[in-house]
Amino acid sequence: MVTEIVRYHTLGRPMLVGTTSVESSERVSNRLKAEPVRRLMQYALVRDHYLRANNLEEDGRLITELVPFNEAIDKITPDALRSFIKPHGMSSISLDDDKNLNTILDILRLPEIAKNRLKSVLQGGVPHQVLNARKHTEESQIIAGAGAFGAVTIATNMAGRGVDIKLGGEIAEEVISAVNRVLGKAGIKDPFDMTLQERREALQKADPSTYGIYDAEVQLFLQYFEDMESVKQLGGLHVIGSERHEARRIDNQLRGRAARQGDPGSSRFYLSLQDDLMRLFGGDQVSGLMERLKVDDTLPLEVRLVSNIIEGSQTRVEGANFDVRKHLLEYDDVLNKQRGQIYSQRDRIFVKEDLSEDIAEMLEAEVTKRIDIGLADEEGPWKLIAWLDQVQPAFESKTGLFPSYGFKLLLDKIGSDVRPSTLDLVSKSIETEYAHAMRAIEALIDKTEESLEQQISEREDALDAYFQGLRDAEETPRPQKILEEVTALVRLPLKFSNEIQKTLGEDPEDAKEDIQELVAGQLTIISATRVIGAIQNRIGEQIQWPSPLPSEWDELSDILLNTARDAFEKKREKLNVQITHDIDALLQRDPATDDNGKLRLLLTLSQGTRTAFDQKTHKQVRQLFSRFTYIFYAAQLLENSEAETVIEDVMQHLDAAERALREIWGEMEFNRISQNAVKLADFGPAARIAFGEERLNEAVSTLPESDRATLTASLGKYMMNESHRNLLLGAFSELWVEYLTKVEALRVSIGLEAYAQRDPLVQYKGRASEMFAQLLEDVRGLVIGRAFASRPRRVEITPIETTEVASAPSETSSVQIGGNKKKRKRH
Numbered sequence: 052m053v054t055e056i057v058r059y060h061t062l063g064r065p066m067l068v069g070t071t072s073v074e075s076s077e078r079v080s081n082r083l084k085a086e087p088v089r090r091l092m093q094y095a096l097v098r099d100h101y102l103r104a105n106n107l108e109e110d111g112r113l114i115t116e117l118v119p120f121n122e123a124i125d126k127i128t129p130d131a132l133r134s135f136i137k138p139h140g141m142s143s144i145s146l147d148d149d150k151n152l153n154t155i156l157d158i159l160r161l162p163e164i165a166k167n168r169l170k171s172v173l174q175g176g177v178p179h180q181v182l183n184a185r186k187h188t189e190e191s192q193i194i195a196g197a198g199a200f201g202a203v204t205i206a207t208n209m210a211g212r213g214v215d216i217k218l219g220g221e222i223a224e225e226v227i228s229a230v231n232r233v234l235g236k237a238g239i240k241d242p243f244d245m246t247l248q249e250r251r252e253a254l255q256k257a258d259p260s261t262y263g264i265y266d267a268e269v270q271l272f273l274q275y276f277e278d279m280e281s282v283k284q285l286g287g288l289h290v291i292g293s294e295r296h297e298a299r300r301i302d303n304q305l306r307g308r309a310a311r312q313g314d315p316g317s318s319r320f321y322l323s324l325q326d327d328l329m330r331l332f333g334g335d336q337v338s339g340l341m342e343r344l345k346v347d348d349t350l351p352l353e354v355r356l357v358s359n360i361i362e363g364s365q366t367r368v369e370g371a372n373f374d375v376r377k378h379l380l381e382y383d384d385v386l387n388k389q390r391g392q393i394y395s396q397r398d399r400i401f402v403k404e405d406l407s408e409d410i411a412e413m414l415e416a417e418v419t420k421r422i423d424i425g426l427a428d429e430e431g432p433w434k435l436i437a438w439l440d441q442v443q444p445a446f447e448s449k450t451g452l453f454p455s456y457g458f459k460l461l462l463d464k465i466g467s468d469v470r471p472s473t474l475d476l477v478s479k480s481i482e483t484e485y486a487h488a489m490r491a492i493e494a495l496i497d498k499t500e501e502s503l504e505q506q507i508s509e510r511e512d513a514l515d516a517y518f519q520g521l522r523d524a525e526e527t528p529r530p531q532k533i534l535e536e537v538t539a540l541v542r543l544p545l546k547f548s549n550e551i552q553k554t555l556g557e558d559p560e561d562a563k564e565d566i567q568e569l570v571a572g573q574l575t576i577i578s579a580t581r582v583i584g585a586i587q588n589r590i591g592e593q594i595q596w597p598s599p600l601p602s603e604w605d606e607l608s609d610i611l612l613n614t615a616r617d618a619f620e621k622k623r624e625k626l627n628v629q630i631t632h633d634i635d636a637l638l639q640r641d642p643a644t645d646d647n648g649k650l651r652l653l654l655t656l657s658q659g660t661r662t663a664f665d666q667k668t669h670k671q672v673r674q675l676f677s678r679f680t681y682i683f684y685a686a687q688l689l690e691n692s693e694a695e696t697v698i699e700d701v702m703q704h705l706d707a708a709e710r711a712l713r714e715i716w717g718e719m720e721f722n723r724i725s726q727n728a729v730k731l732a733d734f735g736p737a738a739r740i741a742f743g744e745e746r747l748n749e750a751v752s753t754l755p756e757s758d759r760a761t762l763t764a765s766l767g768k769y770m771m772n773e774s775h776r777n778l779l780l781g782a783f784s785e786l787w788v789e790y791l792t793k794v795e796a797l798r799v800s801i802g803l804e805a806y807a808q809r810d811p812l813v814q815y816k817g818r819a820s821e822m823f824a825q826l827l828e829d830v831r832g833l834v835i836g837r838a839f840a841s842r843p844r845r846v847e848i849t850p851i852e853t854t855e856v857a858s859a860p861s862e863t864s865s866v867q868i869g870g871n872k873k874k875r876k877r878h
Contacts, residue, residue, distance in 0.1 A: 717767025
């Protein structure tokens with residue numbers, strides 16, 4: 052390809068070299084510099100002399116002696132060329148030698164008059180312009196000169212499209228203006244309306260003495276036509292493709308840059324067997340054919356078979372790309388339908404005045420779902436009670452404390468005699484909480500035992516395989532080396548005793564059981580330490596563990612359970628004494644004759660304060676903590692209840708909570724606005740909804756009490772409605788962005804389904820539909836989870852002062868395990 056560029060440039064024919072990337076353009080540009088061009092011509096000179104010296108012809112067959120030079124041109128050195136050709140009677144490969152220069156002219160099939168241009172090429176390389184997407188400002192100038200005499204332009208296939216390359220190049224506006232002035236002085240009217248050819252003919256008829264100061268511009272103008280004629284005689288613009296694109300359309304666009312608007316032109320494409328297109332489609336077939344026929348791969352090969360393979364490869368790639376674009380549109384259709392549904396809901400939220408029905412439907416659907424799941428839970432509906440208390444916690448209403456649903460169930464259990472019924476309720480709450488904690492600890496111990504047995508079995512199998520390898524080894528490693536390898540194998544910090552190391556030095560097989568016992572004990576210590584830490588965190592107090600603890604897990608687990616049960620029992624007895632003392636003090640302060648007082652009593656009893664140490668300030672502080680929870684006892688009250696009954700009861704409770712919130716918001720908003728309000732219009736849309744447009748100019752001071760109540764209710768409803776509007780919009784915006792990320796990840800990975808003989812598009816539609824349904828559920832859950840979060844008044848409870856001192860659980864690493872070691876039987 053470089054040889055062809057050098058030849059046509061020397062003749063003066065303009066060329067456009069097309070590449071597929073900016074990197075390829077830079078690579079071709081480097082090949083046209085002086086040193087690579089000189090090296091290429093020297094190799095051509097050596098090859099020509101070798102063929103003539105051995106009476107060989109250039110028939111395309113492989114020449115074994117020249118194979119060492121079948122490398123990149125920058126790896127071929129002049130010394131290697133001289134050493135090779137000197138025995139064949141060639142003493143110099145200098146291109147300054149006139150004889151060698153004439154030989155290069157013959158090789159390139161150049162006339163004698165091109166000798167001087169060839170010398171300049173060999174001395175300074177091929178002058179050229181590189182056009183790529185990085186040169187935005189220079190693009191028009193490069194394209195304007197691409198058709199000039201001897202111009203070489205290297206461009207990516209995408210650069211400079213849409214602009215015709217004129218043979219001979221473009222004429223500068225300054226030159227045309229100067230020619231117009233000369234023609235005007237020569238007496239020609241309106242030279243601005245003349246074509247370039249008419250201006251040329253007029254200048255040729257004019258007296259050269261009239262050119263004056265514009266003589267240089269006139270000569271440039273006339274030279275432009277001479278260059279144009281020379282370029283046309285040479286064949287016009289010649290397009291060279293450095294490689295073939297995946298799409299024939301791109302190749303045809305590059306090929307179509309030549310021979311436009313009736314001008315002459317030609318094109319030629321080069322393709323390497325290392326190009327992506329040939330490497331992926333048919334390159335091995337062509338390469339094998341060339342090896343069998345012993346074709347010289349340094350020479351360009353023009354075979355119809357290669358062209359057919361290339362066209363077939365391009366057809367397959369185009370078909371694959373078409374399928375990708377088609378599937379991409381089908382994938383987008385799925386997302387567009389979902390996007391339309393989301394945007395339509397958002398638009399409806401923006402314009403709908405009353406959203407209470409939407410929130411009520413979402414609330415009922417979410418509550419029904421949660422209740423069905425909660426009542427079917429094997430552990431009991433405590434998760435349902437926890438969720439309901441989180442969604443709608445207790446808050447200060449207009450008439451006093453409004454309970455959460457869990458506390459509503461508890462208030463029904465407190466009779467007229469408050470003290471004994473409250474003590475009984477608290478005692479049962481503590482008992483059910485501790486019973487739940489013990490069940491969780493038992494489940495943790497059982498799960499830990501299964502995991503421990505699996506870990507021990509895996510380590511023992513690995514040790515069996517390791518010692519089997521030691522038996523088969525020619526030389527037994529040192530005990531220290533075995534320790535390092537076993538430690539890395541079992542992933543535990545082991546330390547061998549002197550007895551084990553001595554046994555390893557004599558016969559490693561005899562030490563296997565001791566090492567397995569050591570590994571099992573280490574794993575048991577790790578598992579027991581984790582369980583002990585979890586138990587202490589669950590109880591929240593330091594526990595005095597028996598020391599040393601046994602190393603056998605069955606015995607150890609029994610001790611852990613019994614110790615935890617005793618610790619819970621001691622804590623329960625201590626807490627019951629504190630509750631009995633505290634309830635008497637609280638009832639003296641407030642007899643709790645109504646539900647408000649009873650609820651405040653229950654909330655106060657469940658909380659306390661204790662002395663703690665602040666790590667930052669190094670001072671003692673009073674710390675608020677939860678002494679116990681009512682959730683598990685409230686859940687016990689729901690057991691064996693019908694789902695329909697619970698749903699109806701919960702919905703009635705939440706409706707009452709929403710009405711109470713509306714009353715609070717309405718009262719607070721009325722008090723805030725009425726401080727500066729003069730007319731009803733000052734209360735905004737709420738007044739318009741309550742009284743209509745005709746009463747907005749009425750004075751606030753003259754409103755009767757009934758209208759004030761109506762306005763307060765309208766303000767509360769409006770505030771709650773706007774809160775719900777912001778909540779819905781925020782939920783859709785937040786979760787929709789996350790959903791788009793997940794769908795994009797699904798679209799990228801869904802192609803792997805084809806390996807399982809499943810249609811990726813069908814799988815994508817199914818999974819996207821499931822994900823969208825989950826999105827709507829997540830939006831509903833997020834909205835309901837925050838629907839009662841906007842509470843203007845917080846519950847203020849004065850906690851019980853206790854004498855308890857907060858302390859962190861004892862360090863579990865200090866617990867000693869394995870006092871009496873026993874041989875562990877392998878199962």
